[in-house]
Amino acid sequence: MAINIDSKIPEGPVAEKWSNYKAHQRLVNPKNKLKLDVIVVGTGLAGASAAASLGEMGFNVLNFCIQDSPRRAHSIAAQGGINAAKNYQNDGDSVYRLFYDTVKGGDYRAREANVYRLAEVSNNIIDQCVAQGVPFAREYGGTLANRSFGGAQVSRTFYAKGQTGQQLLLGAYSALSAQVQAGKVKLYTRYEMEDVVIVDGKARGIIAKNLVTGKLERFTANAVVIATGGYGNTYFLSTNAMGCNCTAAVQCYRKGAYMANPSYVQIHPTCIPVHGDKQSKLTLMSESLRNDGRIWVPKKIEDAKALQAGTKEGWEIPEEDRDYYLERRYPAFGNLVPRDVASRAAKERCDKGFGVNNTGLAVFLDFSESINRLGLDAMKQRYGNLFDMYEEITDVYPGDLANEINGVKYYKPMMIYPAIHYTMGGVWVDYELQTSIPGLFAIGECNFSDHGANRLGASALMQGLADGYFVLPYTIQNYLADQSLWPRVSTDLPEFAEAEKAVDAELTRLLNIKGKRSVDSIHKELGHIMWEYVGMGRTAEGLKTGIQKMKELQKEFDTNLFVPGSKEGLNVELDKAIHLRDFFTMGELVAHDALSRNESCGGHFREEYQTEEGEAKRDDANYFYVGCWEYKGADKDPELIKEPLEYEAIKVQTRNYKN
Amino acid sequence: MAKNLNVTIKFWKQNGPKDKGHFETHDLKNIPDDTSFLEALDIMNEELIAAGKEPFVFDHDCREGICGMCSLYINGTPHGKTERGATTCQLYMRRFKNGETITVEPWRSAGFPVIKDCMVDRSAFDKIIQAGGYTTVRTGAPQDANAILIPKQDADEAMDCASCIGCGACVAACKNGSAMLFVSSKVSQLALLPQGRPEAAKRAKAMVAKMDELGFGNCTNTRACEAVCPKCETIANIARLNREFIKAKMAD
Amino acid sequence: MWLFNSSIGRKLIMSVTGIALVLFITFHGCMNVVALISKDAYNTICALLGSNWYAIAATLGLAALVVIHIIYAFILTIQNRKARGNNKYAVTEKPDKVEWASQNMLVLGIIICLGLLLHLFNFWYNMMFAEIIGAEGLKYGPADGFNWIKETFSNPVFSCLYIIWLVAIWFHLTHGMWSAMQTLGLSGHIWFQRWKCIGQVWSTIIMALFLIVVLAFWFFPDAVGQCDFKLLPFAVN
Structure with a gap:
């Protein structure tokens, strides 16, 4: 069955697409914004900036994070810097060059239109952050300083010591705090999204767990935005924070959102x-x-x-x-x-x-x-x-x-x-950052959109803030302008009740396994399998073995897990068990995608497909597409749907770093 | 090569803010000294779980010293003792002696009620920032970044102030339970930059008022905060906050 | 009023009253040196500070400063105890750079208060107070400060108590002086070091002046104040 994937790329030459889109999109008028609720899950660069911007526009925002404060999101750990095409150094930078470098760095597997938009708004990000009081490094004359980063011939990276991620996140966090103070954003800390609730085919709310009381709570809104980061912790050992997980994304995947290019995982040297x-x-x-x-x-x-x-x-x-x-x-x-x-x-x-x-x-x-x-x-x-x-x-x-x-x-x-450092793959989104579920949006590392098969240094911060400050607040209005969404739906609807019941049943199931093994011991083993078979050098055989071993380990998880404590109150082990359940789903998906992609490109290296010198060998004739995966059930393999890539501005070439 | 240590962990158990709480102990054997302290606690928790007990609860996340989540009071010092400031997650077992008993307590301050064991509620810090720790600027509206020239030394100083990770070690160490180092770091960062000046007076007043309202103590300049700050924030920030605040009130 | 209901305002009160008291004891310390040189000159000063209206007004002002300083010390301490919470740490370690004095200002302050009571009893009660109420039959006249000093420090118990008192004041001032400037916001990376240095030198000099007087009157009561030196060309009273 061929499913048509509509990535909703606007008309026109690549440099005009975003302007065209903004010129013709539908908007929500200021009075009406006050009647619309948006749930934003996550408070990293993407989540916090989106929540702040939406709140400032007038929407009622409900913002969730699993940590004790929005400021702790793992964006804070980014060290190097953030790219922008300012050309302050007079070294020949331009929006086009940033766009080109990013596409090339991504081994020609990113969507042209998305990357161009990213390069286009990169300059606004720097302006915005400076206005917020982000203390970027400066020259003696008082202008902003830049440094060079890998994969570029220009100095376009803005930085704040080795703590750029921290400073940008604190900037977004302060903008968010201003909106909390203004009453436009309601903050829910130590809450974890457990499921997305779909009413009449549209995302209309979430089930979240209050991590302190252990209670499941229902939240309703007109749209749901997930900004929940990547799935690097599937490998157990990674540079991700301990709490990073892919539960929200995987739960959306189970509810019908496609997962795209999961095999593109960045390994930091x-x-x-x-x-x-x-x-x-x-x-x-x-x-x-x-x-x-x-x-x-x-x-x-x-x-x-x-x-x-x-x-x-x-x-x-x-x-x-x-x-x-x-x-x-x-x-x-x-x-x-x-x-x-x-x-x-x-x-x-x-x-x-x-x-x-x-x-x-x-x-x-x-x-x-x-x-x-x-x-x-x-x-x-x-x-x-x-x-x-x-x-x-x-x-x-x-x-x-x-x-x-x-x-x-x-x-x-x-x-x-x-x-393991960063995951380029993630929830599939169209040009509007909307997933395949209407009303469900994914931003930041959580989506797959801008980095292709490999991300360049200092581009993650750029993408997170671009999505949150400058893209989503526009594109979401195109969706929210739909009059039929406006009546608030009640959390008493059977859809909410069912979703909550399912989550509750899962918690009960995990607690009742009462086996012998701790969550971490199984997670470590999963990590070993991932690193061994789905890591830096992959082979068809190894991937098949890996999938097999994961299935066996999952059986162990389902039958021999031990989670102490109860559903009531704070239960760290129970939360970790949920995360691990979803790491299994994600791990297998990474392996499936890697197995289906018979080429080497960027972060995905198949040992069968390399040149004589051991370099990655791409196969543009057969794999020039975004691999989207559709969930087919717990016991069934996921199904691959292809979104063909179309390049009009850039000529696809082989990357060369030798001479 | 890593040496192995045997240590006893004496850790605080407390079931919620109303519970009285008590210490429990656990012996750890053969811990390699290149293990981080939090990893040693992970090992302890694995052993507790294997024995069918509930694990010891503590906050932690990035484990590279930047998120500010970790918050353990170890052997009488917030984050444990190291030569230059470091967070709990950057403390390694080689800092301890074989056979030592390591006492682990939560941040103890009325402003930070215990949620469970050594996990405390620091949402008061968020409330203080919400009271005014920002510049009011609309997304998409600002001028070109280089239109604001900022002398390098001011930018560097602001960066040092902005390095605060909001962990709360300053409050934990302060005999007065004062949050002045935290508040002053944010006020200082924005007071030093031209972008923050228009709201400087309002900010200083609002943040101090919120800090007082939330029950943090009065600063008596003991410098315990700066001694334990993992990001080396200094009381020069507090002096700047005092200056900003007094100036703002005088101008009223 | 922000001075009373904000934490920085309350600290400002401590700071300003503290600085005023430092200035007073600086004057007092200098004045005492005169007693080492000339009995007459010293007694001239005592006479000037007798029951004159300006001296009484200044004394009342001084008393007000002390009382405010003490009251606010207690208010701040009570608030800080509350902010600290009821749960005490089982183990605490004082970081190296934290001065002992800074954590014990209240204790030092209480010692200073007790010393002050003794001091008032030894001198003010016999001098200004006696003059005001017109007390008769005292050993020395109300303006004969010199002999009151001699009388007091001839008693080794008093001398020792005074020395303890001076040490407590010294500790209190080494922290209090830079702390006051810090609270006023007149400090920073560089000025912190300067104020700390100034504070230590200043308080050491003043306390040394007081100490010399105590020791001199204790061990060499007959050698002090023998210079023939008049402060004023005419006699007061």
């Missing part, structure tokens, strides 16, 4: 390696370190063996015995290749046995050359806080002089390894 089986999360070391650090493993396998056995240290290996493999393989970009390329190269070396720590899963990031050239003080000025953070975690200070061989000074290197 510079994280602190896993140190033992007790680890709970992975810590990112900013990508900026690759500007001055050189990544290497030993040339000789016996050196690697000695490092793994702990009988040798990295600084005892002289220059000539080091393999700076990124510089060797990609002479043009060297240590600054995009994230997916750097990650795969590290894995390749470690798979060959050249890993440098006791687990064999780490490579060195060495600052000796830069310290010898520029001095330790210069390094400290650039990376002081990162060096300190690294020392706090590992007890090794990267600036410590450790050895001198033939007059060359060697400093203690960092150890790094790739880790």
Whole structure:
């Protein structure tokens, strides 16, 4: 059965689409806005900015978050910066160039129209944030400063120390707080969305769990917006926060929203390696370190063996015995290749046995050359806080002089390894950011729309704020202008009652399994399966094995889970159990999508599809589409629906970082 | 190479704000010293769950020191003792001695009622920000970002003030339960920037009034707050808040 | 009124009254030095500060400052105790940079108050008060401050109590002086260090002046105040 997917891309050349859309869309008049309620789930960059903007326009907003305050959403942890096509540096930047770089960085798997709009509003974001008092870095003359980031030839990244995500989120949070004060946004903290309620085919409310009392509550609205982030925690170990989960998105998927491109998962190359089986999360070391650090493993396998056995240290290996493999393989970009390329190269070396720590899963990031050239003080000025953070975690200070061989000074290197960081895939949305369920919108990392198969550094913040401040507040009106939506629906409707009953039944089911295993122990095992079979290098066989193993583990989950406590009151384990249930669904979906996509592109690497040099090999003839997945039931495999991609402005090419 | 430690965790159990609460202890064996303190608590919880007990509840989220969720009072110091400020999640087991008893308590302050065990309710901080911790600006309306020139030193200073993560360690450490460091950090950030000036007087008055209304104590300049702040906010912010507030009231 | 119903306003009251009291004891400390040099000159000052209307008015003002400072100390403490809550930490550790004095201002203040009562009993009661009520039969005249000092510090118990008192005031001032400037908002990254330094030097000098007087009158009662030096060319009273 062929289902037609309507992505609602407006008419006209790509540069005029957004203007055309805004010129012709339907709007809601100010008086009528006061009668309309919108639920926004999530308070990260996308959620908080959307809630604030909608509230300011006059809508009544109900805003939910699982943390104790909106300010804790994981957007806060973004370090590097935010891109915008301001061209303040006079280096030839433009909206088109940002658009082009983003599409190319995404390995030509993003929707052109969406990306162009993103590049177009990027400048407004910077204006908006500065007006809010976000303390971006400045030049002595008082103008804004920029830094360079991977995948671009211009300096277009605005930053606030290494805490750009924090500052942007606090900006959005303060705008949100102003609307709470004005009475336009009602805030529900420590609430988790458990289900979306659909009335007459339209999203008309949610069932949310008050995490403190344990009670399920019903909320009604004219539209529902989810801004609940990505599904990186499916892998258990990731740079995501402990609370990040995909329950809201998966529940929407179960109710009929398509999930798009789930196999596009970004693996960040510079994280602190896993140190033992007790680890709970992975810590990112900013990508900026690759500007001055050189990544290497030993040339000789016996050196690697000695490092793994702990009988040798990295600084005892002289220059000539080091393999700076990124510089060797990609002479043009060297240590600054995009994230997916750097990650795969590290894995390749470690798979060959050249890993440098006791687990064999780490490579060195060495600052000796830069310290010898520029001095330790210069390094400290650039990376002081990162060096300190690294020392706090590992007890090794990267600036410590450790050895001198033939007059060359060697400093203690960092150890790094790739880790799951961001998910480009997510809930399918059309140009209006509306999912396949009318009235249900998805924004931020939660949707799939703008990054294609790989996201460039400093683009996640841009997308979250673009969606929340400048896109959704417009496009949602095109939907809300529909007169038939206006009467508020009662939460007493049978649809609400049924949804609540189903959620309640699930909670009861999980509590009543009364098996032996804790949520975390099963989650860890799921993570291992995901990393092993659905991780950086995927094969058809491995993916099939992975799916099989996940199904077996899910059986274990359904029969041998132990959740202490009861439904009443705060029950952290019960909440985690719900999350895990949905990580299973998501994990399998990632594997299915990866299995169906017989090519390598961006964050999705199938070992069968690579060039002789080990580079990703795309297949534009057969896979130039968005893979949308429709839920078919708990026991059935999901069904793939394809949204063909159409490029008119950009010529599709092979990415090249070698020369 | 990691060494292994045996420690005893003495942790606070409290079932809701009205409950009296009590300590319980749990022995942890062979914890590698490169384990983070929160991971050690994860291990403890796994062991408690395996024994059929309810886990010890505490707030945590990003585990990289920026979200401000983690809030444990460890051996008499908010977030535990490290050389330069760090949050609970950045505390590693190598900071402890083999055989040590580690006492874990919640933030104790009337402004932060306990929800369960060591999880406290910090929504008062949100209310203070809602009272005025923002600039009133309509989405989509502002001028070009570079139209406002801000001297680098002011921008840098504002950035330092804005680094506050709202964890509440300042209140937890303060013998007066004062929230001045938190409030002053936000007031300072916006007072230093031209964008924040038009509402500076209103903001200082509204935020202090809300802080007082919510029952936080009076600052007596003990500096305990800045000593434990994981983001190294300083009492220079408090002086600036005092200045802004007094100036605003004098002008009334 | 914001001075009374806002936390910063209440602190401002503490700050301003505190600064005024510091200025007073600075004057008092300087005045005492005169006693070391010349008995007559010192007694001239005592006479000037006798039961004259301006001296009485100033004394009342001073008393008001002290009373306000004390009342607000208690109000603030009660509020702060309440804000702290009823649950106490089982384990607490004082961070290194927290001064001991800063956390014990009330205790120090109470010690200072007790010392003040003793001081009033030893001097003010015998001097200004005696003059006002026209008391007779006292050992020395109301303007004979010099001999009242001698009398008081000839008693080692009083001398020791005064020394304890001075130490308490010193602690109180080392924190109180920069704290007052901080509350007024006249501090910052750099000025905090300056005020702290100024406060410590200032309070040390003043307390040293007081201490010298106590020790000198205690151990060398016959050697002090022997210079023939007149403060005014005419006699008062």
